[in-house]
Amino acid sequence: MENQRTERHALTPNEIGDCLGGMTVQGVYRILKSHNIQAIQTNSKRKLIPPLSVRQLLEERGFQYPKKNVSFQIVKGGVGKTSLSFSLAIRASHYGVRVLAIDLDQQGNLTKSLDVEARNCLVWLDIIRDRTRIEESIKKVTENLHLIPSNLNNSRLDVELTSSAVNLKDMMKDCLAPIRNNYDLIIIDCPPAINKINTAATCASDLIVIPINPDPYAMDGLEFTLAELTKIKKDFKLNFDFQILWNRYDARERLGAFYMHELAKNEDRINNILPVVIRTDTALKNAIFDSKSIFDLPKKSTIREDIDQFTREILGLNAWKENTIKAANA
Ligand SMILES: Nc1ncnc2c1ncn2[C@@H]1O[C@H](COP(=O)(O)OP(=O)(O)OP(=O)(O)O)[C@@H](O)[C@H]1O
Ligand SMILES: [Mg+2]
Known part of the structure; x- marks a missing residue:
C-alpha cells in the first residue's frame, strides 16, 4: 500500500x-x-x-525552481479555486517543489482535501489575533508539501482584520517571513468573497490565478473580481500579475467555445489567459470526495494531463523547455 x-x-x-x-x-x-x-x-x-x-x-539540467506566492481568487463560488489549488499543490510536490499550501477559507475544503483533521488545528486567526508562531500551525502532508489549515475559527478572521490595526499590505508577508525560505511555492486558497482576507492574500501574491467556468455567470464574477484587483493594486501600489484559467471546459458544450472566444477577443485580456484549459472530469470530484488526488488514482485521465500542464506552466517548466530547445538548435 x-x-x-x-x-x-x-x-x-x-x-x-x-x-x-x-x-x-x-x-x-x-x-x-x-x-x-x-x-x-x-x-x-x-x-x-x-x-x-x-x-x-x-x-x-539547469532548471531553477521558482520562488513565488500564488493565490486562487474569484468572487464566484464553486468554480474550482480549491480543486485547482489542491491539485497544483500535489502535482508541484511531485516535481520536487517545496510547497506550502495555505487554506484561508473558513469552510476548510483545502484542508479536508489534503486529509488533515481541521477541528483542533491552529489557523490563520490564531497567527493574527493571538500571535501564535506560524511554525506551530504548519501540518506536514508529505515531505515537501505542508499546509496551514483552516476551520470555522477563521470565520472571525475578516472581522479581526477589519477591526484591529493590521497593516493589510504587509500582514501575510511579515507572518510568512520566518519560514519563507523553507518553500519555493506558496499556494493560497481564498474564499469566494471580496473582503479583507482576500485583500491580504492579494497583497502577498506574486500571481493571482482566476479560475472561470465557461458560463455567463462566471463572466460576471470575473469582471467584478478584476475591478477589485485593479483597485487593490492601485491603492496598495502592488506589482502582482493575474492569469485567468478556464476550468470545467467541455468540448461538447457549444457555449464553452463561445465564451472562450469572446474573452480572447479582448486584446487587453489575451495576455492574461493561461495557455492551458482544465477539462470537466468527474474523476476530480470523485477523487476529492475520497480525500485523494487524481494522481492517486491508478488510471490516467484527461484531468491529470491538464493539471500537469497547468503545473508546468506555473512552475515555468514549459517556458524553460522551449528556451532549452531553442538554445540547442541555435
Ligand atoms: N474540472 C473539473 N471537473 C469536474 N469537476 C470539477 C472540476 N473543477 C471543479 N469541479 C468540482 O466543482 C465543485 C466546486 O469546486 P471547488 O470547491 O474547487 O470550487 P471553489 O471555487 O473552491 O468553491 P468555493 O468558492 O465554494 O470555495 C467541486 O465538487 C469540484 O470537485
Ligand atoms: Mg473553495
Whole structure:
C-alpha cells in the first residue's frame, strides 16, 4: 500500500523526458545513472522518479525552481479555486517543489482535501489575533508539501482584520517571513468573497490565478473580481500579475467555445489567459470526495494531463523547455 502511494507520487521517465524537451527514456536513465540519482524500481521493472530525485535531476539540467506566492481568487463560488489549488499543490510536490499550501477559507475544503483533521488545528486567526508562531500551525502532508489549515475559527478572521490595526499590505508577508525560505511555492486558497482576507492574500501574491467556468455567470464574477484587483493594486501600489484559467471546459458544450472566444477577443485580456484549459472530469470530484488526488488514482485521465500542464506552466517548466530547445538548435 505504502509502496503504491510512493509510486503514484513519482514521475515516469517519459514525463521527465518530456520536460527535458523530448528526451528518450534511455536518455533519462543515463542521466539518473551518471549523477547517481535514486529511482524507484517497480514490480513491472519500470523505474519511477520520486520528488527529491526529480529536483536533483532538473537542477542538474539547469532548471531553477521558482520562488513565488500564488493565490486562487474569484468572487464566484464553486468554480474550482480549491480543486485547482489542491491539485497544483500535489502535482508541484511531485516535481520536487517545496510547497506550502495555505487554506484561508473558513469552510476548510483545502484542508479536508489534503486529509488533515481541521477541528483542533491552529489557523490563520490564531497567527493574527493571538500571535501564535506560524511554525506551530504548519501540518506536514508529505515531505515537501505542508499546509496551514483552516476551520470555522477563521470565520472571525475578516472581522479581526477589519477591526484591529493590521497593516493589510504587509500582514501575510511579515507572518510568512520566518519560514519563507523553507518553500519555493506558496499556494493560497481564498474564499469566494471580496473582503479583507482576500485583500491580504492579494497583497502577498506574486500571481493571482482566476479560475472561470465557461458560463455567463462566471463572466460576471470575473469582471467584478478584476475591478477589485485593479483597485487593490492601485491603492496598495502592488506589482502582482493575474492569469485567468478556464476550468470545467467541455468540448461538447457549444457555449464553452463561445465564451472562450469572446474573452480572447479582448486584446487587453489575451495576455492574461493561461495557455492551458482544465477539462470537466468527474474523476476530480470523485477523487476529492475520497480525500485523494487524481494522481492517486491508478488510471490516467484527461484531468491529470491538464493539471500537469497547468503545473508546468506555473512552475515555468514549459517556458524553460522551449528556451532549452531553442538554445540547442541555435
Ligand atoms: N474540472 C473539473 N471537473 C469536474 N469537476 C470539477 C472540476 N473543477 C471543479 N469541479 C468540482 O466543482 C465543485 C466546486 O469546486 P471547488 O470547491 O474547487 O470550487 P471553489 O471555487 O473552491 O468553491 P468555493 O468558492 O465554494 O470555495 C467541486 O465538487 C469540484 O470537485
Ligand atoms: Mg473553495
